[in-house]
Amino acid sequence: MDFKVSPLTKIISLSGFLALGFLLVILSCALFHNYYPLFDILVFLLAPLPNALFSKSSTDSANFMSDTVSNTQDTGSFLTGVFVTSGLALPLVFYHCQLIGSLSCIMSTLGGLIIYSSIVVFSWFFHSSWEQEEDTLFG
Incomplete structure (x- = not known):
């Protein structure tokens, strides 16, 4: 059975998942009258940026290490790892x-993980759909 999900359904479900992450972090702040966990949102929103910025670098075919990941991609992966670990x-x-408190810590960590994972899935979904459109457009 081939079950196809429309792109709009995927976007809506990912947006709901992202809203759940924001809700958890905001509730961890508002319920306990302490707004330090909001820094967690900032860190997890910044986490995918180095990977997105440094993954667009072109590799030179004359380079003797052309089959490996370039240094800029390694730097982007490292900085993303630093942000995720910090978050x-x-x-x-x-x-x-x-x-x-402990409950605020758990809610903030879980909300941050949900935010980061939904951003990663969202970017993966659009990256794969762009590649499919390019193949069908000129193929």
């Missing part, structure tokens, strides 16, 4: 310093 560790550091 996961930030609520734990706030909890350790007793700036937020």
